[in-house]
Amino acid sequence: MPPPNPAYHTKEGFETLVATYSTQLFHFLRRLCSCSDEQAEDLLQETFITAWKYIHSYDATFSIKAWLYRIARQRAISSFRRFHPSKVLGLEDAEDMLEVAADLDIPADADRQLLAEQVRACLGELSVDMRTVLLLRYSEELSYDEIADVLRKPPGTVATLIHRAKSALVATIRRTYPHLEHD
Amino acid sequence: MTDSRFSALWKKIETLRVAPLPRSLFLAKKWAVYVLLVFSVVLGALSLAYGVYGAQQADMFVVVQEDPLVVFSGLGLLWLLVFGVFVAAALWSCEQTERGYRVPLLLWTLGNLTATGLLALLFLAVGLPGTLDPLVERHLPAMGSAELARGVWDREERGRVRGIIRALDPDLQVEDPHGRLWTVQITPDTRISAPLDLQRPVGIQGDILPDFHIRAGVILPPRRLFDPRGEGNPGMPHPAPRR
Numbered sequence: 001m002p003p004p005n006p007a008y009h010t011k012e013g014f015e016t017l018v019a020t021y022s023t024q025l026f027h028f029l030r031r032l033c034s035c036s037d038e039q040a041e042d043l044l045q046e047t048f049i050t051a052w053k054y055i056h057s058y059d060a061t062f063s064i065k066a067w068l069y070r071i072a073r074q075r076a077i078s079s080f081r082r083f084h085p086s087k088v089l090g091l092e093d094a095e096d097m098l099e100v101a102a103d104l105d106i107p108a109d110a111d112r113q114l115l116a117e118q119v120r121a122c123l124g125e126l127s128v129d130m131r132t133v134l135l136l137r138y139s140e141e142l143s144y145d146e147i148a149d150v151l152r153k154p155p156g157t158v159a160t161l162i163h164r165a166k167s168a169l170v171a172t173i174r175r176t177y178p179h180l181e182h183d
Numbered sequence: 184m185t186d187s188r189f190s191a192l193w194k195k196i197e198t199l200r201v202a203p204l205p206r207s208l209f210l211a212k213k214w215a216v217y218v219l220l221v222f223s224v225v226l227g228a229l230s231l232a233y234g235v236y237g238a239q240q241a242d243m244f245v246v247v248q249e250d251p252l253v254v255f256s257g258l259g260l261l262w263l264l265v266f267g268v269f270v271a272a273a274l275w276s277c278e279q280t281e282r283g284y285r286v287p288l289l290l291w292t293l294g295n296l297t298a299t300g301l302l303a304l305l306f307l308a309v310g311l312p313g314t315l316d317p318l319v320e321r322h323l324p325a326m327g328s329a330e331l332a333r334g335v336w337d338r339e340e341r342g343r344v345r346g347i348i349r350a351l352d353p354d355l356q357v358e359d360p361h362g363r364l365w366t367v368q369i370t371p372d373t374r375i376s377a378p379l380d381l382q383r384p385v386g387i388q389g390d391i392l393p394d395f396h397i398r399a400g401v402i403l404p405p406r407r408l409f410d411p412r413g414e415g416n417p418g419m420p421h422p423a424p425r426r
Contacts, residue, residue, distance in 0.1 A: 015193075022188055022189075041188075045192055045195060049199070053202075054203070056203050056208075
């Protein structure tokens, strides 16, 4: 195992890590769990505390970002037992939702804001894994390799999962909003 | 925002007294599978090479079957155990390490078996089993020390005496490594696979009877030339006084 970045297991290095990724992780956790800011902040703290505890297990040949997202995802999944997240995602994620919608096979002339809200609502209906891959790919803009590291699945499986998640999302949107059907 | 976030986080880390787990712990976890890999490959190669060597020495299994078989099966069982632990560790490693999925378990397992086979061939090529055999015989006797001291293994149907034919008439008599004379009872069921000549070393398997009698089930050539004084035969203890 190559030596970890020596900075990460010092207070100063860890502070840099927190400063670099805390905002992204906070938004990821809030979207993934559909939880309040306070709950997302708690999850973020738990994520970084876990990261601090296991900092020596991090292999510097891999992406620290993917490693942190993996921990965050694990914390989010375990938090589902504590609180039951809303299935409607936060309203401030319209741009992210449009990022997702842009890659879906739905009419392009649909009202952008309405579409964003519909995607947001339907995204909450998907399974955690499907929601995770869509968020990581379109919202967090992680590469397939990084998503593979987060999910511990081969990149091919990740690609399949993203494809299935998109299909499921489109199906949910069309079922929920039939007026978006193609002519 | 970030500063206050880190301050709150660090305060909580200090309050909870969370410290990074030692790096050695993760190193041990990571390298355990490699150590097991090497261990299982070497053990497997040794048992395989010794097994092939034993098969080439046909009398090794026939005459003194307990010795090599026990060693071979002991090594083999130990290898199976280590190999099993290795597979379990590899499976754990595949699931637990970063990008472990990139090294499939099947690849680990096949790699292990291939390396085992190649190393066994190397061992055979350099004659390692032949070199090890005397050491194995010396240090891993099939018989317990008490039985070895007596030169017999007193189990029904599996008693064993080896020695040199000292008399043929009226009874076949064999002198064991300790200088004791055994009277050999030959029945119609006795399988005789060695010429019965005076001064010829033989191995006898059969029923051990009182007063140094043995009812022979099979009479075979011994595995190697036998020195009744125990010299040149490191597996045998110092001879006992002659009866």
